[in-house]
Amino acid sequence: MASSDLTSIVWLRDDLRLDDNPALAAAVDLGLPLTVVYILDEDSEGVRPLGSASRWWLHHSLASLASSLEASGSRLLLQRGPAEPILKDLAAATNAGHLFWNRRYGLPERTVDAAVKAWAGENGIEALSYQANLLFEPWTIRTGAGGPYKVFTPFWRACLASGDVRDPLSAPPQLPPPPAGKTGSGPAGDALETWRLFPSSPDWSGGLAKTWEPGEEGARQRLEDFLEGSAQDYGTGRNIPGVEGTSRLSPHLRFGEVSPFRVWREIRGRFPREVPADVGIFRSELGWREFCWHLLYTNPDLATRNFRPEFDRFEWEKPGKDELAAWQQGRTGYPFVDAGMRQLWQTGWMHNRVRMAAASFLVKNLLADWRTGEAWFWDTLVDADAASNPANWQWVAGSGADASPYYRIFNPVTQSKKFDAAGNYLRQYIPELAGLEAKAIHEPWKAADGLHGYPRPLVDLPGSRERALAAYQKLKDS
Numbered sequence: 001m002a003s004s005d006l007t008s009i010v011w012l013r014d015d016l017r018l019d020d021n022p023a024l025a026a027a028v029d030l031g032l033p034l035t036v037v038y039i040l041d042e043d044s045e046g047v048r049p050l051g052s053a054s055r056w057w058l059h060h061s062l063a064s065l066a067s068s069l070e071a072s073g074s075r076l077l078l079q080r081g082p083a084e085p086i087l088k089d090l091a092a093a094t095n096a097g098h099l100f101w102n103r104r105y106g107l108p109e110r111t112v113d114a115a116v117k118a119w120a121g122e123n124g125i126e127a128l129s130y131q132a133n134l135l136f137e138p139w140t141i142r143t144g145a146g147g148p149y150k151v152f153t154p155f156w157r158a159c160l161a162s163g164d165v166r167d168p169l170s171a172p173p174q175l176p177p178p179p180a181g182k183t184g185s186g187p188a189g190d191a192l193e194t195w196r197l198f199p200s201s202p203d204w205s206g207g208l209a210k211t212w213e214p215g216e217e218g219a220r221q222r223l224e225d226f227l228e229g230s231a232q233d234y235g236t237g238r239n240i241p242g243v244e245g246t247s248r249l250s251p252h253l254r255f256g257e258v259s260p261f262r263v264w265r266e267i268r269g270r271f272p273r274e275v276p277a278d279v280g281i282f283r284s285e286l287g288w289r290e291f292c293w294h295l296l297y298t299n300p301d302l303a304t305r306n307f308r309p310e311f312d313r314f315e316w317e318k319p320g321k322d323e324l325a326a327w328q329q330g331r332t333g334y335p336f337v338d339a340g341m342r343q344l345w346q347t348g349w350m351h352n353r354v355r356m357a358a359a360s361f362l363v364k365n366l367l368a369d370w371r372t373g374e375a376w377f378w379d380t381l382v383d384a385d386a387a388s389n390p391a392n393w394q395w396v397a398g399s400g401a402d403a404s405p406y407y408r409i410f411n412p413v414t415q416s417k418k419f420d421a422a423g424n425y426l427r428q429y430i431p432e433l434a435g436l437e438a439k440a441i442h443e444p445w446k447a448a449d450g451l452h453g454y455p456r457p458l459v460d461l462p463g464s465r466e467r468a469l470a471a472y473q474k475l476k477d478s
């Protein structure tokens, strides 16, 4: 083919959107025939395969993206396997002269990207990458001494002082058509259904489908509903699991269906003079997301290694199969923990307040290694995130950056009484307890008329707390 027949490729990854997609916008500006490809890469070295709930989400997100691309005159090419050889073949098949993508921050992914970039350079292909999924790229935020931050507050202060957050780009109204190729039809891709990303026997995804609308439109709607509704009471509402007081944007952010730049801009647009304090708290939660990625960037094995190496000496107990199953299935006998774990199973999401209590119960009351819980959340959360999940688990365990102090052990009964006083959340997820009054529901084992099939407490709270404190003290003294 002549050089005038050159085409472009946009390689989409964790940025399944048309809006504020700098890689896509740059390719549109260039105007050459365009291949938009998504590669399901679970084969490149070190890449963590997606969990089951994430696979369900990905299926629907890709389906939604494919329709948007078609409506804009393009199409989504699906390929599966190690990204580097696939891209090489694709570039050859389409006579690509330009390759665009938005940056990723995990080490295995960066390694793949660097290899592709090097290969492109050697072969006369221009490979350009863009900032799209983090407001502040990890290497740009440094302490006075030049190192990475380990504590959130100064990290976030440094981010905010580092300059304005850029405005998001609009979705291109029209995309260049895909290249015709030698056969006139362009390279063939996989049919999404053949990837079998959703569960079949049994299909446990009914609750997920009822709860979520994966894709850009679902993300846009969530953001708008949140900013119009609970955002202004976020400071209080975010702690009450029985109400929809948080944005529920996490899976949309995880898959890049909405850009953090768009979220930031919508807040500024709605509150041009001054961002209300409650909305400011919400913005700093976005800051926690940035912080987790900052941590992962400098600690690539955050999901497998203690951030604080002294925790390598910590004496975790291996939970019995039944104990672990009771936690996973929401049968610990502590309603706050169980409601959370059942919410997770049914909807693929759990309220943050309850995540903290459920995680604390596993690592402190059962003294299980945080990696056990991290793996379960990785499999079951629709927002399972390579940075936020391990960073938060390590925060709860005390082994992480800016971690919760070791003596902080969430008491699931106190948490329940404080944050779900009327028991609405508990009743929603634990039908066995639906008949109990607010006074009795937090400690059902004390109820005069029995437990209605709900289990008795798996462990004694004061005893397991003492055991955890002793184990943590031993580590401190060693």
Ligand SMILES: Cc1cc2nc3c(=O)[nH]c(=O)nc-3n(C[C@H](O)[C@H](O)[C@H](O)COP(=O)(O)OP(=O)(O)OC[C@H]3O[C@@H](n4cnc5c(N)ncnc54)[C@H](O)[C@@H]3O)c2cc1C
Binding pocket: 238, 246, 247, 248, 249, 250, 251, 253, 254, 282, 285, 286, 287, 288, 289, 290, 292, 350, 351, 352, 353, 355, 356, 359, 377, 381, 383, 384, 385, 386, 388, 389, 390, 392, 393, 396
């Ligand atoms: C043990 C444990 C595991 C977690 N695993 C994940 C995970 O895999 N993926 C994930 O996105 N969040 C995780 N979180 C953080 C938090 O629970 C969720 O981000 C939040 O519940 C998502 O709901 P939301 O979108 O309504 O949040 P909102 O309160 O509306 O917050 C807005 C956004 O800020 C970010 N955010 C909020 N809190 C945190 C936080 N503590 N850490 C990092 N980012 C945050 C999320 O992107 C979230 O969508 C975990 C927390 C705990 C305690």
